[in-house]
Amino acid sequence: MKKKPLTNKQGKVRELKREDIRRMRPANEVLSKNLMKMLSKRKPGQRGPQKEPKKVSVTIRYSPEVVKYFKKTGEGWQIRMDKVLMNYVKRHHA
Numbered sequence: 001m002k003k004k005p006l007t008n009k010q011g012k013v014r015e016l017k018r019e020d021i022r023r024m025r026p027a028n029e030v031l032s033k034n035l036m037k038m039l040s041k042r043k044p045g046q047r048g049p050q051k052e053p054k055k056v057s058v059t060i061r062y063s064p065e066v067v068k069y070f071k072k073t074g075e076g077w078q079i080r081m082d083k084v085l086m087n088y089v090k091r092h093h094a
Contacts, residue, residue, distance in 0.1 A: 003023070006020065027039075055082075
């Protein structure tokens with residue numbers, strides 16, 4: 001049985017089937033020892049060094065109108081909200 005390619009001519013990955021998953025092998029079986037040494041030694045789920053300062057996770061309540069407004073702006077609304085607050089801080093910083 002001929003294996004179906006995982007990508008099309010444009011490079012888009014097709015939906016993986018159970019058989020595709022079964023054929024997959026651990027990285028240490030298919031990559032060279034040198035490359036494996038170069039790969040990060042992070043644990044699964046552990047983040048690497050950040051390009052920008054880390055943000056602080058907080059729980060906060062906003063007015064429904066504020067949340068509705070920003071959500072209407074689409075994906076990335078939380079980043080836009082952060083930028084608005086950051087601009088406020090820059091303008092009002094003593």
